[in-house]
Amino acid sequence: MIQMKWSEKAWKTIEPIYEKTVTLPFIQELTNGKLDREKFIFYIQQDAMYLSDYGSVITGIASKLKDPAHTESFIRFAGDSIVVERALHESFIHGINEKDRLKPSPACLLYTSYLWRQLANAPIEVSVAAVLPCFWIYKAVGDYILANQTNEENPYQTWINTYGGDDFSRSVSRAIEICDELAESCTESRQKEMLEAFVVCSKMEYLFWDSAHNLEQWKI
Numbered sequence: 764m765i766q767m768k769w770s771e772k773a774w775k776t777i778e779p780i781y782e783k784t785v786t787l788p789f790i791q792e793l794t795n796g797k798l799d800r801e802k803f804i805f806y807i808q809q810d811a812m813y814l815s816d817y818g819s820v821i822t823g824i825a826s827k828l829k830d831p832a833h834t835e836s837f838i839r840f841a842g843d844s845i846v847v848e849r850a851l852h853e854s855f856i857h858g859i860n861e862k863d864r865l866k867p868s869p870a871c872l873l874y875t876s877y878l879w880r881q882l883a884n885a886p887i888e889v890s891v892a893a894v895l896p897c898f899w900i901y902k903a904v905g906d907y908i909l910a911n912q913t914n915e916e917n918p919y920q921t922w923i924n925t926y927g928g929d930d931f932s933r934s935v936s937r938a939i940e941i942c943d944e945l946a947e948s949c950t951e952s953r954q955k956e957m958l959e960a961f962v963v964c965s966k967m968e969y970l971f972w973d974s975a976h977n978l979e980q981w982k983i
């Protein structure tokens with residue numbers, strides 16, 4: 764019998780989470796262009812803080828990976844995340860006083876802290892699985908939005924084009940391939956740990972968008 768790849772199993776596991784993600788008001792309103800600017804700016808500001816940590820975590824992963832081809836890819840992902848995200852953020856929050864930046868929301872801090880914890884404590888393949896939803900869910904959501912858009916004047920088109928379409932697709936495929944290669948030489952129980960981290964981070968992608976729509980604040 765041909766064994767299912769780790770990534771196939773992983774996507775099947777989080778499919779219900781993904782399906783719920785695309786029905787979130789944030790994603791629906793991003794798709795029809797009616798999302799409040801305030802909510803989008805909140806998201807972009809939170810994302811700037813998320814990405815700053817994300818870039819460091821991914822650089823840490825690059826330095827721990829044993830296969831030089833994997834390290835090379837992760838170094839490229841880290842560079843890409845800085846270049847692409849800088850452009851996105853400049854196009855949407857250019858002119859907004861950086862000192863007015865928010866503090867990380869609970870959802871943002873939870874997500875970045877979890878990624879740091881995986882890097883510090885978990886086996887490297889589990890850390891890699893933890894950062895995969897960031898690629899894969901964004902790709903799927905980007906494609907979903909492109910396929911379901913009806914408004915030609917969407918103010919968020921630059922954002923949508925970054926995550927839908929072909930350029931980003933190559934990085935996503937490579938990240939998935941690396942996870943599968945790592946999983947192949949792991950025990951079953953380690954593969955389970957990878958899956959758990961993948962599921963947790965998929966949920967955190969959901970929470971991140973939801974928190975932006977709610978302009979999430981600290982209760983205290």
Ligand SMILES: Cc1ncc(C[n+]2csc(CCO)c2C)c(N)n1
Nearest residue numbers: 810813840841843844897898901971
């Ligand atoms: C909360 C949150 N999750 C995922 C991404 C998407 N993303 C950020 S860096 C990167 C890889 C680029 O090398 C991708 C796909 C985001 N922007 N914000």
